[in-house]
Amino acid sequence: MMSKTPSDTETPPVIQITGLHKAYGPLEVLKGISMTAPRGHVISLIGSSGSGKSTLLRCCNLLEHSQAGEILFEGEAVRWKGQGQARVPADRAQVTRFRTNLSMVFQQFNLWAHMTILQNVMEAPVTVLGEGRAEVEARARDLLDKVGIGDKAGAWPAQLSGGQQQRAAIARALCMQPKALLFDEPTSALDPELQQEVVKVIKDLAAEHRTMILVTHDMRLAADVSDHVVFLHQGVICEEGPPSRLFGDPQTDRLRQFLSATMAN
Numbered sequence: 062m063m064s065k066t067p068s069d070t071e072t073p074p075v076i077q078i079t080g081l082h083k084a085y086g087p088l089e090v091l092k093g094i095s096m097t098a099p100r101g102h103v104i105s106l107i108g109s110s111g112s113g114k115s116t117l118l119r120c121c122n123l124l125e126h127s128q129a130g131e132i133l134f135e136g137e138a139v140r141w142k143g144q145g146q147a148r149v150p151a152d153r154a155q156v157t158r159f160r161t162n163l164s165m166v167f168q169q170f171n172l173w174a175h176m177t178i179l180q181n182v183m184e185a186p187v188t189v190l191g192e193g194r195a196e197v198e199a200r201a202r203d204l205l206d207k208v209g210i211g212d213k214a215g216a217w218p219a220q221l222s223g224g225q226q227q228r229a230a231i232a233r234a235l236c237m238q239p240k241a242l243l244f245d246e247p248t249s250a251l252d253p254e255l256q257q258e259v260v261k262v263i264k265d266l267a268a269e270h271r272t273m274i275l276v277t278h279d280m281r282l283a284a285d286v287s288d289h290v291v292f293l294h295q296g297v298i299c300e301e302g303p304p305s306r307l308f309g310d311p312q313t314d315r316l317r318q319f320l321s322a323t324m325a326n
């Protein structure tokens with residue numbers, strides 16, 4: 062685990078969620094979730110398929126609407142209008158500002174097939190943030206170098222391996238200069254040997270004290286990079302704490318069962 066400077070606790074958390082509820086029609090998926098991502102910390106979310114991990118991540122950056130509970134970004138609460146099933150964010154500019162500060166990396170990369178790797182990385186800063194092309198291109202090329210695919214700037218996504226595509230997707234997320242990165246199972250679609258090149262990039266980002274929320278099935282990665290691990294079960298936090306305790310001394314049968322099933326794979 063990385064050591065943190067005292068200033069981490071003096072600034073408001075990048076993301077703070079309290080009492081979050083989310084249902085899809087009659088299906089209650091998140092049943093009162095509270096979670097904090099202090100600046101410079103890595104929070105890992107683990108749990109069985111269907112436990113609500115992706116939904117929680119998508120609620121964080123307002124890709125999904127929640128029906129109750131608060132979401133704060135650097136101490137500023139999302140403003141809502143309506144209640145319950147009718148609750149939606151009230152301020153579109155606020156939604157855009159929050160979302161552009163929380164870049165997401167998806168399991169399936171989601172690169173634009175009709176754009177080169179460089180164009181993919183440059184797209185959002187130019188079109189969403191309105192930054193100048195030259196400045197964005199220089200940053201994009203630096204980021205492609207950083208994730209080890211500087212030579213692929215002119216290639217099409219289909220010409221890259223899965224591991225290279227995911228590293229391009231991470232460069233794209235970083236090019237927005239977000240306050241936090243949200244990863245949804247970034248290595249799950251990759252063959253084991255390609256997973257490691259993505260794991261290395263995520264470890265490098267953790268070592269730079271990037272704020273991250275990481276949904277992963279890779280327990281070794283979660284143990285290595287996390288400051289705090291949250292175990293979700295059927296939409297509630299069943300257990301949470303430092304990785305040494307969650308992985309070394311789980312307190313609940315559910316977590317013990319989950320870990321033994323996951324490690325057996």
Ligand SMILES: Nc1ncnc2c1ncn2[C@@H]1O[C@H](COP(=O)(O)OP(=O)(O)O)[C@@H](O)[C@H]1O
Nearest residue numbers: 085088090108109110111112113114115116117
């Ligand atoms: N768009 C949706 N519409 C209806 N149900 C959904 C939708 N997305 C997810 N769910 C359901 O919500 C539950 C949690 O899903 P998800 O957040 O994807 O879990 P996880 O990422 O932990 O596998 C599951 O029962 C899933 O079927």
Ligand SMILES: [Mg+2]
Nearest residue numbers: 114115116245
């Ligand atoms: Mg998921």
